[in-house]
Amino acid sequence: xxxxxxxPKYLFRxxxxxxxxxxxxxxxxxxxxxxxxxPGQGLRLIYYSQIVNDFQKGDIAEGYSVSREKKExxxxxxxxxxxxxxxxxxxxxxxxxxxxxxxxxGSGTRLTVV
Amino acid sequence: AQSVAQPExxxxxAEGNPLTVKCTYSVSGNPYLFWYVQYPNRGLQFLLKxxxxxxxxxGSYGFEAEFNKSQTSFHLKKPSALVSDSALYFCAVRDVGGxxxxxxxxxxxxxxxxx
Numbered sequence: 001x002x003x004x005x006x007x008p009k010y011l012f013r014x015x016x017x018x019x020x021x022x023x024x025x026x027x028x029x030x031x032x033x034x035x036x037x038x039p040g041q042g043l044r045l046i047y048y049s050q051i052v053n054d055f056q057k058g059d060i061a062e063g064y065s066v067s068r069e070k071k072e073x074x075x076x077x078x079x080x081x082x083x084x085x086x087x088x089x090x091x092x093x094x095x096x097x098x099x100x101x102x103x104x105x106g107s108g109t110r111l112t113v114v
Numbered sequence: 115a116q117s118v119a120q121p122e123x124x125x126x127x128a129e130g131n132p133l134t135v136k137c138t139y140s141v142s143g144n145p146y147l148f149w150y151v152q153y154p155n156r157g158l159q160f161l162l163k164x165x166x167x168x169x170x171x172x173g174s175y176g177f178e179a180e181f182n183k184s185q186t187s188f189h190l191k192k193p194s195a196l197v198s199d200s201a202l203y204f205c206a207v208r209d210v211g212g213x214x215x216x217x218x219x220x221x222x223x224x225x226x227x228x229x
Contacts, residue, residue: 042221105157
């Protein structure tokens with residue numbers, strides 16, 4: 001079955017450490033997204049990519065970095081510059097960047113700073 | 115800029131009663147509108163969408179939503195709530211004329227259905 005796989009499900013980061021969250025999709029979707037979810041704040045867009053080797057900053061990109069070397073993969077790195085990284089991170093994809101399509105979401109990664 | 119408002123943090127309903135979860139939106143052009151549901155520690159699952167056509171949209175699990183252009187609303191409804199409907203619900207909007215496929219989400223409404 002096609003879908004989006006996020007790993008790991010739970011991740012613990014020490015202060016000053018960079019960590020990378022994986023997102024892989026086998027839906028042949030063009031565009032991919034990373035959202036951060038905090039209680040009471042809904043989903044906030046971190047980065048998105050509409051095609052391979054291209055990506056744009058979302059609303060809260062500071063302290064994060066991404067790459068899109070393959071259509072199927074869109075990893076997110078949470079750097080030490082992100083001062084409050086504890087949150088639930090959601091990856092999503094969409095069939096193409098235009099048209100009335102909704103997102104398909106992964107099951108999320110919960111990141112905790114220890 | 116596009117935006118979504120979900121004015122209620124939580125909605126409480128007794129099982130068997132009808133439920134409504136409210137959503138209003140703002141876009142510069144015509145909207146694509148979506149409802150998603152999230153269960154604890156899970157991703158969001160698609161419920162339904164409005165693209166064009168009939169203002170009453172039917173979706174998964176017996177949910178429906180009514181698009182009202184004059185009131186810029188897209189309220190989620192279900193005639194008879196179930197305890198298993200208890201979850202976090204998100205409304206989302208995308209500008210049809212937008213150049214990027216970004217969805218803007220509301221802050222979410224927690225639905226609590228009790229026996």
